[in-house]
Every structure is written in structure tokens, then in C-alpha cells.
Amino acid sequence: MPPRARRLAEVAAAFTPMPEMPFAIAVPGGSVAPDANWRRLGNRVRASRAAAPASYGDPRGVMELRHAIADYVRTSRAVHCEAEQVVITAGTQQGLYLAGRVLLSRGDHVWAEDPAYPGMTAVLDDLDLVTTRVPVDAQGIDVDAGLAARPKARAAFVTPSHQYPLGMPMSMARRNALLAWAQRQDAWIVEDDYDSELRYAGHPFPSLQGLDPSRVIYLGTLSKVLFPSLRLGYVVAPAPLVDAFAGARALLDRHSPTGDQHVLAAYMREGLFEAHIRRIRGVYAARRATLIAALDHHMPRNVTLQPSDQGMHLLLWLPQGADDVHLAKAALADGIVVRPISPMYRVAPRPGLMLGFGGFAPEELEAAAVRLRRVMDRDGSQRRTQPRRAS
Ligand SMILES: Cc1ncc(COP(=O)(O)O)c(C=O)c1O
Structure with a gap:
């Protein structure tokens, strides 16, 4: 084999x-589970012209949904973006893969947290990247340890809201240190913000993307707050990279089903989300x-x-x-x-x-x-x- x-x-x-x-x-x-509104709205929207059987869609996603997501992440996660920077994905799993395809080449060095989400490290391996695992302590990724081990990495893959699997948020000091490293090295940060909505105490830290939109690829998913089989998520990319993300997406599977995207856009627009x-x-x-x-x-x-x-x-x-x-x-x-x-x-x-x-x-x-x-x-x-x- x-x-x-x-x-x-x-x-x-x-x-x-x-x-x-x-x-x-x-x-x-x-x-x-999403309540009866989701089903009712789904039936209504799917029967309408835009979501009814239609031709190929834009690999960036349905524009109404890109607008709804941009509004949502701006207010809920202090992400700096316009709707044009949002690319709809088949979940964060695909967002991780697209980020690797777009930003990195075979043999490039990257940082990943240790411990880390196995679905993320498997992507790095599949793309033939060389991964330095950087330990995590009570404040999140230990940036000094990363600097000592591999200062010239091209990217860092992190879960700053809720480290996977350990659960702590990345402290403000570490966020600043990570961003300062990325600026110095001209490196990328891939921010997997997989369940930032589910916070039970205190205020969340702002997203890394909101602190430096030029260096960070922000990944969001609907798997945690709606349901995983929906297979919808999003990338927020710096404007000059959006077409590259769309191209990488098109080569995989063209785009997410447009009917579901219209249903989600309506669900968000009507305040139900x-x-x-x-x-x-x-x-x-x-x-x-x-x-x-x-x-x-x-x-x-x-x-x-x-x-x-x-x-x-x-x-x-x-x-x-x-x-x-x-x-x-x-x-x-x-x-x-x-x-x-x-x-x-x-x-x-x-x-x-x-x-x-x-x-x-x-x-x-x-x-x-x-x-x-x-x-x-x-x-x-x-x-x-x-x-x-x-x-
Ligand atoms: C840390 C982390 N990142 C990414 C994902 C993938 O999520 P999605 O269903 O959006 O592909 C998960 C799913 O459990 C996760 O826990």
C-alpha cells in the first residue's frame, strides 16, 4: 500500500x-438541537427560488451568508473584517486544510500546540509540513519555548479561546508575544476558534485576528453551536488571500451546498441564531x-x-x-x-x-x-x- x-x-x-x-x-x-424554527425556516427557504435547485455557486460561498457571518464575528469576537473576506467552508476541518494549502509549501516548518487536536496535526502531516510541537502551560502556548526550538517557523496553529484539549484560554501576554513573533518573522497564525460562543464565566479575550488582521487566518465553525453534520464553517482571511482560499476550495469540492447556506443566512438574519x-x-x-x-x-x-x-x-x-x-x-x-x-x-x-x-x-x-x-x-x-x- x-x-x-x-x-x-x-x-x-x-x-x-x-x-x-x-x-x-x-x-x-x-x-x-436547533428548535422548530430551524426546520420551519429550512422548509420555507429551500422552497424559495435562490435555495431551490440551482446551478454551481461561488466557491467563496453565498453572499448573504458571508454578510451574516461577518456581522456576527465582528460583534461577538471583535474580528475585523468585511463580508468579502469570509469564505464559507465545510467546517473548521476544511479550514485547517485550506490554510495549509494556501499559506505553506511541503517541508515548511510550523508550530502546533502540544497537546493538540489530532484532526489538525493530521492535516499538517498530510501536507508534508515539519511540525514543532510547542508545549502549553496555564497561559496557553509557550511562545518562548517555540522561539527556542524553531524561531523561523512559517506559521503557528493555535486554539486561543479554549486550548484543545486542555481548556485554558491564551493569556493576553501570550497573545501579544505570539503576534509579535509573527510580525517579526513574517509568519502566519491560524486561529481555530472552535467553541468560543460557549463561555460560562468572565469575559472572553478578543480574537487574535482582531488584534492583528493582517497576520491571522480566523477559522469558525457551526459544528459546536448548531450541529456537526451541517458541515458549515468559515475562514476569515486577509483580503489579498481570499481568492487563493476560494481557488483551493474550488479544487476540493467547488463549494458547500447552497441550500444550507441560504437557510443558515436566514436563521442568522432573523436573530434566531x-x-x-x-x-x-x-x-x-x-x-x-x-x-x-x-x-x-x-x-x-x-x-x-x-x-x-x-x-x-x-x-x-x-x-x-x-x-x-x-x-x-x-x-x-x-x-x-x-x-x-x-x-x-x-x-x-x-x-x-x-x-x-x-x-x-x-x-x-x-x-x-x-x-x-x-x-x-x-x-x-x-x-x-x-x-x-x-x-
Ligand atoms: C479543536 C477543534 N478544531 C476543529 C474541529 C473541527 O470542527 P468541524 O466540525 O468544524 O470540522 C474540532 C471538532 O471537534 C475541534 O475540536
Whole structure:
């Protein structure tokens, strides 16, 4: 099998959806699914001339949606942009790929956070980029460590609102340091702002893009606040790069389905999108509080809970040497879906579990916390020593 084919087959395995059981991440059923307005509006808009069967569309996306998204990110995330800078994507996954295609060439050096989102590092590998994994501490990416390891990288791929998977926001000092590096090096920053809307306490930091629109490619997604199968997201690019993003998009799949884009544009224009976000934020906040209380009560003493003020998942740190991969497998056999954290590191893996709370009612979360404790007691993986991985 060609080496790239083997690598891509592994990627497919990693992207095969997990069963929709607690604590799977991104399961937007029940009271967090878009309400009846979404369906009604969808039927109405789809029957109208623009969204009814139509010819090829613009690879940049439907203009009404580009306007609606530009208005939204300007007010909600302090992004500096005009509608013409917005390119509609099939989600952030595609935005990451497009950013790599447009900005970088095979063999270029890039920074990625350590730990990082595996869907992002797989893109960097597939584009034959040379990745320096830069450690993350309580303030986000450690810019000094990146400078020490590979000062002349061409780009940095970061999750500043809510570091994936650890959950902390990037501090203002780090934002400034990262932007100063990018300016000095003439490098790019790819800002994956995947769940910035779901903040439960305090004020969000402004986007990196808003601090320096000339250096930053901003990526947004509808997967977290609407639903992942919609496959819609957006890139906000500096004006001179927009056509290149559109060209890269056209070569992949021309454009996103225009009907869905018109439905989303109408949903946003009529104020239903912001109302939906306000509603689900309340639901998620309650679920988050339930899960924190349940874990506080049911987890063993050698397991540490690290809640974050944002997003749809929490972290459980296991003691050093525990085998989080084994524990996740044992939990799955008991109807519990947790993501092990250690495989998301390259340099100094720490064992832990990601627990999604977004898609489940409080009583399901509570019951699953009890079951997870039982699996831990039976499996003993959180005490087992794991061989150290090569860096
Ligand atoms: C950090 C991060 N970036 C990107 C994505 C991809 O999102 P999308 O569904 O928009 O492709 C995800 C999905 O879970 C994510 O967690």
C-alpha cells in the first residue's frame, strides 16, 4: 500500500464517529438541537427560488451568508473584517486544510500546540509540513519555548479561546508575544476558534485576528453551536488571500451546498441564531455544573478534575503512569465514551480523559459518572504504569 494511503487509512479510523453515549463530545440532540424554527425556516427557504435547485455557486460561498457571518464575528469576537473576506467552508476541518494549502509549501516548518487536536496535526502531516510541537502551560502556548526550538517557523496553529484539549484560554501576554513573533518573522497564525460562543464565566479575550488582521487566518465553525453534520464553517482571511482560499476550495469540492447556506443566512438574519446560542449556553452551563458535582462526588482521590469555563468538555487527570488508552477502551465496553489525552501529546504525554457533557441530560451524566468510577475500580488502569512513549 502506498505510504500516504496507509497514513490516510489511519486518519479514517480516527474520524469514525464514536457511539452517542455519555461522555461523547458533540452530540447535539434533545434540548440543545436547533428548535422548530430551524426546520420551519429550512422548509420555507429551500422552497424559495435562490435555495431551490440551482446551478454551481461561488466557491467563496453565498453572499448573504458571508454578510451574516461577518456581522456576527465582528460583534461577538471583535474580528475585523468585511463580508468579502469570509469564505464559507465545510467546517473548521476544511479550514485547517485550506490554510495549509494556501499559506505553506511541503517541508515548511510550523508550530502546533502540544497537546493538540489530532484532526489538525493530521492535516499538517498530510501536507508534508515539519511540525514543532510547542508545549502549553496555564497561559496557553509557550511562545518562548517555540522561539527556542524553531524561531523561523512559517506559521503557528493555535486554539486561543479554549486550548484543545486542555481548556485554558491564551493569556493576553501570550497573545501579544505570539503576534509579535509573527510580525517579526513574517509568519502566519491560524486561529481555530472552535467553541468560543460557549463561555460560562468572565469575559472572553478578543480574537487574535482582531488584534492583528493582517497576520491571522480566523477559522469558525457551526459544528459546536448548531450541529456537526451541517458541515458549515468559515475562514476569515486577509483580503489579498481570499481568492487563493476560494481557488483551493474550488479544487476540493467547488463549494458547500447552497441550500444550507441560504437557510443558515436566514436563521442568522432573523436573530434566531443568537437566540439559539443564548438558550444552549444555559442548558450547557447546567449540565456542566451537574457533571462537576457528580465527578467531585464519585471520582477516586488520585484523579483530578480540571473544569474549564468554556466549551462542552471537562478534563480528568489520571495519576502519572496511568494508562488512559486502556481505561478508555474498558469504559467503552461499559457504554461510556471518553477520549484519552496522552495520545494528543508528542513530547511529554500526561494521562487523562476528556468527558463531553453537551449531549446528555443531567441524570444521564450523573449515572455515567457512577459507571465510570466502577470501570476505574475494576480496570485499575488509572493506577497501571504505562511505558513512556518516544517523543
Ligand atoms: C479543536 C477543534 N478544531 C476543529 C474541529 C473541527 O470542527 P468541524 O466540525 O468544524 O470540522 C474540532 C471538532 O471537534 C475541534 O475540536
